Amino acid sequence: MKKRKSKNKIRRIGLLLLFASFFLCSCRHSSEKEKASASVLSPSEMGGDSDKASDSELKLKLDEKIKTEQEEALSKYQNLGLVQCDSYINFRSDTNENDIRNIIGLLRNGAGVEVLDANPEGKEGWAKVRSGGLEGYIAKQYLLEGEEAKKKACDFMAPRVTILADKLRIRSTPEKIEGNTLSSCAKGERYIVLSRSGKDYLKISADTIEGVEEAYISSKSENVRLEYGLDEARSLNLRQKVLNLYDNLGVSKAQDYINIRSSPEDKGIENIIGKFPSFAGANILSEENGWLKIESGGITGYVKAELVARGKEAENLALEHATVMAIVNTDALNVRSNPDLNSSAWTKITRDQRYSVVNQLDGWVQLDLDSGDDEDGEQGAFVSTRDNNVSVSYALYEAISYRPAQDRANQAAKRRSDLVNFACQFVGNPYVWGGTSLTRGCDCSGFTQTIMSKYGVSLPRVSREQAKTGIKVSSENIKPGDLIFYANRRGVINHVGIYIGNGQVVNAASRRSGIRIYRWNYRTPVAIRNVLGE
DSSP states (O other): OHHHHHHHHHHHHHHHHHHHHHHHHHGGGSOHHHHHHHTOOOTTTTTSOTTTSOHHHHHHHHHHHHHHHHHHHHHTOSSEEEEOSSSEEEEESSSOTTOGGGEEEEEETTOEEEEEESSOTTOTTEEEEEETTEEEEEEGGGEEEHHHHHHHHGGGOEEEEEEOSSEEEEESSSSOOTTOEEEEEETTOEEEEEEEETTTEEEEOOTTSTTOSOEEEEOOTTTEEEEEEOOOOEEOOHIIIIITTOSSEEEEOOSSEEEEESSSSOOTTTTEEEEEETTOEEEEEEEETTEEEEEETTEEEEEEGGGEEEHHHHHHHHHHHOEEEEEEOSSEEEEESSSSTTSOEEEEEETTOEEEEEEEETTEEEEOOOOTTOTTOOOOOEEEOGGGOEEEEEEOOOOEEOOOOOOOSSHHHHHHHHHHHHHGGGTTOOBOTTOEETTTEEOHHHHHHHHHHTTTOOOOSSHHHHTTSSEEOOGGGOOTTOEEEEEOTTSOEEEEEEEEETTEEEEEEETTTEEEEEETTSBOOOEEEEOSOO
C-alpha cells in the first residue's frame, strides 16, 4: 500500500509539473478565462524567476499547490462519492439492470460523483448521484462515501479538461481535417491533459480509446475548461457518440449488403473489395458520376450513390439503427457462461471485431455471439470489463473487407470460388431456427446444408453431425469452401460457417444478426472439415 501511495504522489507531482509547464510556456495563447480556471502557478507565485528557483523551493511550492488544488476540487462537491471498481460501472437513468436502454453513461474507477440520495426509497442497493452533467443511479456497492472518499480522492486527482460544448470531437492529429475523427466527447465529461499542441489543441490521454496512441481536442475557451480534479461520468448519448464520429455521414439504405468497389464502375466480381452492410455508417469523401467514394471500417472504395443516405436522412437512420457494441482491446478475451470470474471460460473472442451487446452489468458485458443449432437460442456469453479489455459504446456497423474468390487455376479451385461467391449473395438475409431457406430464413446448419447441396454435397441436418463428415483440415491448410465449427458452453458443437478466404467466415449467425460475414476466429473454432473432397 505504501508503495502504491508513493507512486500516486510521484504521478500527481509529475502531472502538476506538466500542467504548470505547458501553461507557463503557452500563456500568451491562453485567454484570461483559461488562466483563471486553470489556477496554475505563475513565475511570480513561484518566487520570481522559475528558472532560478531551487529544486527544494519548487517542490515546496508544488506540495502547497497540490494541497490547494485538491481542496478547491473537493470543495465543489457538497457530498462527495468516489467510484471504486476494476474498470468502470454503468450509470443508469433507472435501476433495472436488465434494461440496456437505461444506461446513460459510464463511470470509471476513481471518478467523483455528487451523492444526491444515498438511500433512495424503493431502490435498495442503489444511490442517486450526479456527475459529468448526468444525473441517475449507480450500484451502491461500488460507491465510497464520507471522509474515506475525501482521503482516497487525492490518489485520483490530475490536471483535466472539462468539456463545456454540447459536443466536441476527439481527433488523431491536432488539426481539423476530414478523416481524423476518433471519437467524440459530451458536455460535462473530463479527460486528463498531457500537453498543449500549438495554440488551438490539447493532447489528452487516449487510454480509453481502443487502438489509439494520441488524441487531441480543441482548446478554445468556449469549448473547454482546464482544472485540477477528479474524473467524472462519460456520456453514452447516442446522438453525440454516433453522429460526431463522421465528418460527412453516409448510411447504407439497402436491406442487405452493398458491394464496395475499387473503382467507380461495375466490373462484376473483379473490382469488389468489400461489403457495406445494411444501415452501416461511412465517411463520404467525394462524388463522381453517380458513385460515392467512402471510407468505412478501414476500407476506402466506391458505392452507388442511390443506395446511400446523406444529410438529415442519414442522421435519422443512424439514430434509429445504432446499437450498443463491444470492441475487444486485447488479442483474445475469455468468454464465460456466467458473469463470474469463477465461471469457466468456454471460448475466446478476438481483437478488431465488433460484437453486438445483449446486456451490460457492472463489470460485465453479455454478447450476442450466435444462436447455432440450440433451440433456446441465447447462450451465456459474458466478458469482463476489468482492465479496460473491452470498450462499449453506441456505434453503427461498418464495411467488411471482402474480395470474391477468383482462383480459376483448376476446376477444383473454380468450384470452391463459385460456392463462396454464391453463399455470400445471401448475406443480410434472416436467421430462422430450423429453417433452410436462403432467402426467407435459415439457421447455421440449414445454411451450410442448402449451400452445399447446390454443389452436389449431401450433409446431415445439424452442425454436430456435419462435423463428422469430410476430412479434417488444419487452420494452416484451410481453403475457401471448408466448414468451420464452433462449440457451445458445454463443449458440444452447435454452430457452423463456411470459410470464404481472407480470414473470414460467412454464417447464419443469430436472430439479431441474420446471415453475416465475420472473422473466422471471431470466437474459438473447434474443428475444420473439407466436405468438398478436393
